[in-house]
Amino acid sequence: MSIDARFSVQHDEFELTIDLSLADGEVLAVLGPNGSGKSTLLNAIAGLQPIDNGAISIDGNVVDDVGHSTFVLPEHRHVGVVFQNSELFDNLSVLENVAFGLRARGTKRTVARATATGWLERFSLEQFAQRRPKSLSGGQAQRVALARALASAPSVLLLDEPTSALDVRAKAEIRRDLLRLRREHPVTTLLVTHDPVDAFALADRVIVLEEGRIVQSGALDEVASHPQSRHIADMVGLSLVRGDVRDGALVTATGARLVVPADAAFGPSVASIRPTAVSLHRSQPEGSARNMWEMTVSDLDRQPERVRARLAGPIPLLAELTPAGAEALSLDIGDSVWAAVKASDVSVTPDLGPSQPAPTNCPIR
Amino acid sequence: MNQLRSTRKRSVGLRRPPVAIIAIAAIAIAFFMLPFIGLLWRVPWSDAWSLFTTTSSLTALRLSLETSLWATGLSILFGVPLAWVLARFGFPGRRIVRALCLLSLVLPPVVGGVALFAAYGRRGLLGDSLFELFGVRLPFSTAGVVLAQTFIAMPFLVLTVEAALRGLDQRAEDAARTLGASRWYAFRRVTLPAIRPALIAGAVLAWARALGEFGATITFAGNFPGRTQTMPLSVYLALESNPGQALVLSVVMIAISFGVLLSLRDQWLGGSTTPRTSR
Numbered sequence: 001m002s003i004d005a006r007f008s009v010q011h012d013e014f015e016l017t018i019d020l021s022l023a024d025g026e027v028l029a030v031l032g033p034n035g036s037g038k039s040t041l042l043n044a045i046a047g048l049q050p051i052d053n054g055a056i057s058i059d060g061n062v063v064d065d066v067g068h069s070t071f072v073l074p075e076h077r078h079v080g081v082v083f084q085n086s087e088l089f090d091n092l093s094v095l096e097n098v099a100f101g102l103r104a105r106g107t108k109r110t111v112a113r114a115t116a117t118g119w120l121e122r123f124s125l126e127q128f129a130q131r132r133p134k135s136l137s138g139g140q141a142q143r144v145a146l147a148r149a150l151a152s153a154p155s156v157l158l159l160d161e162p163t164s165a166l167d168v169r170a171k172a173e174i175r176r177d178l179l180r181l182r183r184e185h186p187v188t189t190l191l192v193t194h195d196p197v198d199a200f201a202l203a204d205r206v207i208v209l210e211e212g213r214i215v216q217s218g219a220l221d222e223v224a225s226h227p228q229s230r231h232i233a234d235m236v237g238l239s240l241v242r243g244d245v246r247d248g249a250l251v252t253a254t255g256a257r258l259v260v261p262a263d264a265a266f267g268p269s270v271a272s273i274r275p276t277a278v279s280l281h282r283s284q285p286e287g288s289a290r291n292m293w294e295m296t297v298s299d300l301d302r303q304p305e306r307v308r309a310r311l312a313g314p315i316p317l318l319a320e321l322t323p324a325g326a327e328a329l330s331l332d333i334g335d336s337v338w339a340a341v342k343a344s345d346v347s348v349t350p351d352l353g354p355s356q357p358a359p360t361n362c363p364i365r
Numbered sequence: 366m367n368q369l370r371s372t373r374k375r376s377v378g379l380r381r382p383p384v385a386i387i388a389i390a391a392i393a394i395a396f397f398m399l400p401f402i403g404l405l406w407r408v409p410w411s412d413a414w415s416l417f418t419t420t421s422s423l424t425a426l427r428l429s430l431e432t433s434l435w436a437t438g439l440s441i442l443f444g445v446p447l448a449w450v451l452a453r454f455g456f457p458g459r460r461i462v463r464a465l466c467l468l469s470l471v472l473p474p475v476v477g478g479v480a481l482f483a484a485y486g487r488r489g490l491l492g493d494s495l496f497e498l499f500g501v502r503l504p505f506s507t508a509g510v511v512l513a514q515t516f517i518a519m520p521f522l523v524l525t526v527e528a529a530l531r532g533l534d535q536r537a538e539d540a541a542r543t544l545g546a547s548r549w550y551a552f553r554r555v556t557l558p559a560i561r562p563a564l565i566a567g568a569v570l571a572w573a574r575a576l577g578e579f580g581a582t583i584t585f586a587g588n589f590p591g592r593t594q595t596m597p598l599s600v601y602l603a604l605e606s607n608p609g610q611a612l613v614l615s616v617v618m619i620a621i622s623f624g625v626l627l628s629l630r631d632q633w634l635g636g637s638t639t640p641r642t643s644r
Contacts, residue, residue: 046539074539075544076545087534091555091559092558100554105545
């Protein structure tokens with residue numbers, strides 16, 4: 001249940017060059033802007049895109065090897081793919097969609113349907129079994145697509161921007177399902193996304209693609225504190241804060257309060273703060289910022305065009321300054337600083353994460 | 366209230382084409398409608414039923430229905446694979462092959478008939494071998510009528526189905542493949558249902574075209590009552606001997622074609638906009 005991929009393929013203007021491997025059960029996020037070659041990478045592993053050079057093996061079996069003219073057709077690779085737009089089959093019911101993979105491989109109709117029903121129940125989708133995909137919301141369709149990909153017991157799961165076409169609430173739902181899946185039924189997963197929140201929520205490790213090249217890889221925390229380009233810095237490094245929104249503030253498990261915009265919905269939520277929205281001061285600042293904490297600089301990443309500081313305190317944050325700003329503060333690791341964040345710079349999304357108990361009608365296996 | 370009415374009137378005027386355009390369009394509508402009105406006006410309604418139920422009329426009608434349905438079946442059988450290859454399979458000279466396959470759309474049907482003769486006629490390219498090997502003579506036979514109709518009608522189906530295949534999002538097929546579906550299984554369970562409205566529309570168009578086929582049929586299959594004399598042929602011949610019968614048969618054909626066009630519209634809508642009933 002591992003993936004080894006070392007290959008290159010022409011992609012629009014540039015050549016996509018990939019060298020990656022996934023251990024059994026690992027979740028790897030491939031982050032990159034649109035057009036960076038992420039989807040081509042995924043298609044190559046799925047067998048939907050022939051490669052120009054190199055080889056790919058899944059679970060130790062070579063599925064693509066240009067040198068030895070080996071090419072295993074997609075239907076024989078046993079990969080489960082969830083596409084950006086679900087790609088459910090409109091002419092089939094939801095149940096038939098989920099049973100499709102088993103039927104295609106020759107499983108009897110009754111057996112395939114029973115298995116499919118089990119997967120629908122696992123994702124609390126059984127009430128949609130007889131519906132047509134067109135009548136589902138985007139989030140429901142994407143969860144059906146996930147159930148469909150998993151129903152035929154794939155060796156690896158490939159997720160192609162699974163949340164990018166969804167609204168905030170649906171994004172949270174699919175992340176919750178993927179998280180639960182990770183806990184209960186770990187599958188080696190390659191997650192392609194341009195949304196760092198997906199990566200934060202789900203991945204063990206990230207690689208960052210830019211114009212067909214892997215420009216950085218490692219644990220997400222590491223990549224976020226030491227981004228190797230402006231682009232990566234913009235993409236990763238959101239500080240995520242989990243907690244409960246009440247009375248205009250998000251209260252964390254440790255009791256810290258983060259003032260959020262007045263229109264934020266009550267209940268379990270995740271707040272995200274851009275590193276550039278955090279300002280640092282030597283003494284307690286006076287101003288309009290509603291959030292202020294005294295913090296300790298635990299890590300510092302100095303680049304010619306920016307400085308990133310990891311801050312330990314009541315709410316762990318990542319702050320980004322200009323080199324001149326850092327100079328003026330004469331910032332160093334271990335220093336004590338005041339961090340300020342305006343409430344309007346905090347964005348809040350509902351949290352349906354693992355802290356919430358699973359619905360009772362959903363059997364946990 | 367007055368205010369409301371006047372705003373509505375004004376908003377209708379906003380979308381309305383200029384008066385001159387409406388006038389010209391009205392002329393075009395009249396141009397299409399007048400021949401049919403004229404036809405209905407000239408039909409000897411009192412004798413209509415007896416003229417329609419003459420043996421020759423009914424024989425021609427039955428032959429027309431039989432041959433056109435055969436031609437439709439053959440068009441589907443060969444046209445769908447052809448459309449699939451033309452839409453999805455890049456090979457050198459594809460554009461030329463495509464143009465050749467669709468040539469009979471724009472060809473005068475009589476020329477098509479002559480060409481069929483050159484291929485399958487007694488002295489044609491394949492005519493002799495067909496007779497020697499299988500004892501088949503296509504010209505002046507009912508099979509020849511079917512051949513001529515298929516030759517003229519199939520491009521309508523190919524064109525419609527090919528366009529649908531080209532317009533189809535291939536990601537759904539990709540999804541099917543990753544789920545373990547072979548090319549054939551994916552075509553049968555994903556692609557074919559997706560192009561079903563176009564396939565039905567194309568088949569209906571091809572059928573209507575086969576039903577109305579005249580030039581290629583009379584050139585290649587001749588005009589033998591009961592064997593090759595289809596409705597259009599018998600209308601043409603009746604015009605000389607029995608104009609009343611020609612008018613009645615014309616009205617019958619118009620009724621069939623009109624019904625087909627109306628049902629086609631519903632079919633298109635049924636396939637695209639109206640929600641399917643959920644079970």
